Amino acid sequence: MSAYLPEFPWDTLADAKKRAAAHPDGIVDLSVGTPVDPVAPLIQEALTSAAAAPGYPATAGTPLLRQSAVAALARRYGITGLADSAVLPVIGSKEFIAWLPTLLGLGAADVVVVPELAYPTYDVGVRLAGAQVLRADSLTQVGPQAPALLYLNSPSNPTGRVLGVDHLRKVVGWARQRGVVVASDECYLGLAWDAQPLSVLHPAVCDGDHTGLLAVHSLSKTSSLAGYRAGFVAGDGALVAELLAVRKHAGMMVPTPVQAAMVAALDDDDHEKQQRERYAQRRAALLPALRSTGFVVDYSEAGLYFWATRGEGCHDTVRWLAERGILVAPGAFYGPGGGQHVRVALTATDERIAAAVARLR
Ligand SMILES: Cc1ncc(COP(=O)(O)O)c(C=O)c1O
Numbered sequence: 232m233s234a235y236l237p238e239f240p241w242d243t244l245a246d247a248k249k250r251a252a253a254h255p256d257g258i259v260d261l262s263v264g265t266p267v268d269p270v271a272p273l274i275q276e277a278l279t280s281a282a283a284a285p286g287y288p289a290t291a292g293t294p295l296l297r298q299s300a301v302a303a304l305a306r307r308y309g310i311t312g313l314a315d316s317a318v319l320p321v322i323g324s325k326e327f328i329a330w331l332p333t334l335l336g337l338g339a340a341d342v343v344v345v346p347e348l349a350y351p352t353y354d355v356g357v358r359l360a361g362a363q364v365l366r367a368d369s370l371t372q373v374g375p376q377a378p379a380l381l382y383l384n385s386p387s388n389p390t391g392r393v394l395g396v397d398h399l400r401k402v403v404g405w406a407r408q409r410g411v412v413v414a415s416d417e418c419y420l421g422l423a424w425d426a427q428p429l430s431v432l433h434p435a436v437c438d439g440d441h442t443g444l445l446a447v448h449s450l451s452k453t454s455s456l457a458g459y460r461a462g463f464v465a466g467d468g469a470l471v472a473e474l475l476a477v478r479k480h481a482g483m484m485v486p487t488p489v490q491a492a493m494v495a496a497l498d499d500d501d502h503e504k505q506q507r508e509r510y511a512q513r514r515a516a517l518l519p520a521l522r523s524t525g526f527v528v529d530y531s532e533a534g535l536y537f538w539a540t541r542g543e544g545c546h547d548t549v550r551w552l553a554e555r556g557i558l559v560a561p562g563a564f565y566g567p568g569g570g571q572h573v574r575v576a577l578t579a580t581d582e583r584i585a586a587a588v589a590r591l592r
Pocket residue numbers: 264322323324325326328350384387388416418448449450451457461462
């Protein structure tokens with residue numbers, strides 16, 4: 232099966248990593264985008280106090296978790312009209328994305344549209360299902376065919392691009408006419424800087440009708456919970472019920488202590504604001520440093536990454552930065568259009584970001 236999948240991209244960065252690690256002041260790793268800040272104490276306490284959990288968890292999640300997710304989506308992102316039963320916890324959103332085409336029963340005859348520059352797991356999920364992938368950012372590129380599934384990702388990984396309300400409305404209207412399921416990966420929705428991203432479930436986008444829409448959310452970045460594997464999907468109640476029915480059989484359950492931790496994280500906005508502020512400060516430090524050394528930063532209006540170019544091949548830029556002890560991801564990881572960019576993550580400690588700034592200056 233692994234032969235049908237691309238090479239695991241991070242394995243190809245080993246040489247650059249070695250070079251960056253040789254810097255006398257150590258590596259600044261801005262490649263993978265894994266959170267480094269402490270898990271908020273109230274979340275850790277919720278996890279440990281739910282540790283006595285001998286029985287199986289419900290695949291659907293506890294009623295409390297579903298309520299907390301609905302309330303957090305309303306409070307934080309203005310999503311209204313969502314029933315508790317239209318929410319389903321997942322074992323991190325990567326798991327969900329990798330298996331969504333399979334869980335929807337897609338196969339060789341089905342086309343799945345993913346953004347031209349995209350998180351690689353969309354493509355992986357399509358391959359696992361044996362379906363066909365089409366990279367397209369505009370509906371004209373899709374043509375008259377009706378794909379089975381279309382991914383949106385705003386704010387985007389890797390570009391930090393935010394899609395405007397008109398763009399989102401157009402996609403939703405188009406998908407409705409053709410019966411296409413829209414999966415909107417919204418794991419960076421809470422990390423907005425220069426533009427205001429909207430959920431696909433926001434009434435300004437979908438007019439309050441969630442039919443055919445799935446919003447995929449993650450607590451990994453906004454609450455620094457990547458190690459807990461905590462996400463959820465929300466949207467079309469009938470689709471969520473179908474996914475639940477299959478996931479029950481497949482044992483795709485979120486552990487009970489993690490569900491309790493998710494409730495604590497979703498009920499508390501303070502730690503989330505604090506995390507956003509940390510990233511805002513790192514962004515404010517790193518952006519001028521990149522520009523001062525000749526980088527052009529495109530998009531990057533929201534999310535956790537700078538999409539940056541020196542107008543040369545991305546592997547040359549990766550090497551140039553590695554010689555300064557800074558490791559970043561080559562844009563080519565994310566699609567053929569990324570060959571002249573690198574993705575620079577904000578996920579390093581303040582001390583490591585300061586080291587990167589000093590090296591760039
Ligand atoms: C666009 C996007 N979607 C999903 C994920 C997966 O997040 P998780 O599995 O931690 O929820 C990531 C992680 O980097 C991502 O960038």
